[in-house]
Amino acid sequence: MTPSPTTTPDAELVEATARRVVAEHPPTSTPLPELMGAWYDAGLTWVHFPVGLGGLEASRALQPLANRVMREAGGPEPRTVNTIGYGIVAGTIRRYADREFAARRLRPLATGEEKWCQLFSEPGAGSDLAGLATRAVRDGDGWRVNGQKVWNSLAHLSRWAILLARTDPDVPKHKGLTYFVVDMQSPGITVRPLRQITGRAAFNEVFLDDVFIPDSQRFGEVGEGWIVANSTLGDERTSLGDRVAARGSGVIADALALWAAHPERHDPVLRDRLVRLWVRAETQRLTGDRARVAASKGVAGAESAIIKLLNSELAQAVYEFCLELLGPEGTLIDTYSLDAPDDESGPTAIQRKYLRSRATTLEGGTSEIMRNVIGERFLKLPQELRADKGIAWKDIPR
Numbered sequence: 001m002t003p004s005p006t007t008t009p010d011a012e013l014v015e016a017t018a019r020r021v022v023a024e025h026p027p028t029s030t031p032l033p034e035l036m037g038a039w040y041d042a043g044l045t046w047v048h049f050p051v052g053l054g055g056l057e058a059s060r061a062l063q064p065l066a067n068r069v070m071r072e073a074g075g076p077e078p079r080t081v082n083t084i085g086y087g088i089v090a091g092t093i094r095r096y097a098d099r100e101f102a103a104r105r106l107r108p109l110a111t112g113e114e115k116w117c118q119l120f121s122e123p124g125a126g127s128d129l130a131g132l133a134t135r136a137v138r139d140g141d142g143w144r145v146n147g148q149k150v151w152n153s154l155a156h157l158s159r160w161a162i163l164l165a166r167t168d169p170d171v172p173k174h175k176g177l178t179y180f181v182v183d184m185q186s187p188g189i190t191v192r193p194l195r196q197i198t199g200r201a202a203f204n205e206v207f208l209d210d211v212f213i214p215d216s217q218r219f220g221e222v223g224e225g226w227i228v229a230n231s232t233l234g235d236e237r238t239s240l241g242d243r244v245a246a247r248g249s250g251v252i253a254d255a256l257a258l259w260a261a262h263p264e265r266h267d268p269v270l271r272d273r274l275v276r277l278w279v280r281a282e283t284q285r286l287t288g289d290r291a292r293v294a295a296s297k298g299v300a301g302a303e304s305a306i307i308k309l310l311n312s313e314l315a316q317a318v319y320e321f322c323l324e325l326l327g328p329e330g331t332l333i334d335t336y337s338l339d340a341p342d343d344e345s346g347p348t349a350i351q352r353k354y355l356r357s358r359a360t361t362l363e364g365g366t367s368e369i370m371r372n373v374i375g376e377r378f379l380k381l382p383q384e385l386r387a388d389k390g391i392a393w394k395d396i397p398r
């Protein structure tokens with residue numbers, strides 16, 4: 001019989017190491033960078049990474065075990081310390097950077113001292129990411145970059161970015177892209193926050209005017225940016241594997257708490273809707289657990305695309321229910337300011353979450369694109385018509 005990952009010697013090592021770190025650095029009283037630095041030095045940030053780079057060379061399936069020890073000791077879910085850096089960028093650094101770059105950048109990424117953002121989408125390239133127009137042209141031992149990016153979460157707080165740019169417009173769109181890492185303090189970068197319907201500005205437009213990037217900050221070969229970008233996007237999905245949701249947690253917990261707080265609004269129709277939402281949430285949680293197991297084995301299977309699609313639509317349905325339950329009060333919001341802290345607490349948190357949930361079916365790939373991915377890659381349905389296939393990017397009408 002194959003031993004369960006939680007009973008192997010590696011599991012004992014991960015658990016014992018995590019317990020030691022939280023005993024020596026109590027999460028509730030240790031400054032966050034110090035706590036996460038100790039977590040990194042002990043190899044617990046990404047347990048499957050090499051020793052010395054935040055890992056223990058253990059199975060990725062053991063990450064939830066380490067994270068649980070941190071959570072139970074009152075510490076943060078590690079990914080929240082540097083959302084994009086932790087789940088999306090770190091894996092690409094490990095795979096494509098040299099050891100020196102990885103050693104210099106991964107620790108401050110893990111402690112949250114250097115935030116990261118993703119400069120992929122453009123005004124004319126979101127779902128059709130490979131059609132992007134930002135140009136990188138050779139200049140001595142580096143590259144000059146010009147273009148505009150948009151919807152870049154946390155760019156206004158970030159020190160580093162991953163960037164996808166076009167280095168060859170004469171070949172079909174997927175083939176002329178190259179992947180870079182950019183210092184957000186480089187001359188020529190302008191970051192402009194975009195205000196959302198929540199009143200906050202969590203994402204930005206980013207302008208690149210003659211920005212110089214040393215060639216040493218190129219990941220992968222020139223023209224192979226699409227391959228590197230796909231490994232980044234794959235990590236975005238497999239990083240699902242580091243989370244285990246408890247029954248009744250997540251968005252449905254908000255609906256249950258609101259229901260309990262408003263007995264005066266109970267009626268059989270709303271109760272029926274709540275139960276249906278709960279069943280939907282539980283079914284999706286179990287699918288999520290299957291995705292977690294697949295992801296921990298390094299397979300980003302159909303479940304992760306299905307989960308992205310279903311969870312985003314569930315979030316919208318849950319907060320629509322919450323707003324109806326609140327009645328006229330649901331239209332109120334306490335603050336509408338760019339300075340408001342980026343959390344979802346306070347007296348009108350539900351209203352804010354309702355507004356925020358509109359983005360869930362767009363970010364990380366829209367619902368339509370998720371359905372295409374599921375249909376084409378997993379159900380093997382006929383591919384949608386692609387009129388620009390095989391045509392040089394510069395000749396595609398736009």
Ligand SMILES: Cc1cc2nc3c(=O)[nH]c(=O)nc-3n(C[C@H](O)[C@H](O)[C@H](O)COP(=O)(O)OP(=O)(O)OC[C@H]3O[C@@H](n4cnc5c(N)ncnc54)[C@H](O)[C@@H]3O)c2cc1C
Pocket residue numbers: 117118119120121122123124125126127128150151152153154203359362363364365366367368369372384
């Ligand atoms: C909150 C939030 C955070 C984000 N953070 C980042 C970030 O940090 N970095 C980054 O680079 N980007 C980020 N994005 C951008 C995100 O990846 C894009 O918004 C998304 O890929 C959709 O692209 P688009 O907005 O250009 O819409 P479009 O691609 O223009 O799509 C418009 C509509 O057409 C539909 N559509 C497009 N193509 C097809 C098709 N082939 N078949 C069927 N329907 C189609 C779409 O589903 C959508 O409904 C973020 C977006 C949001 C909302």
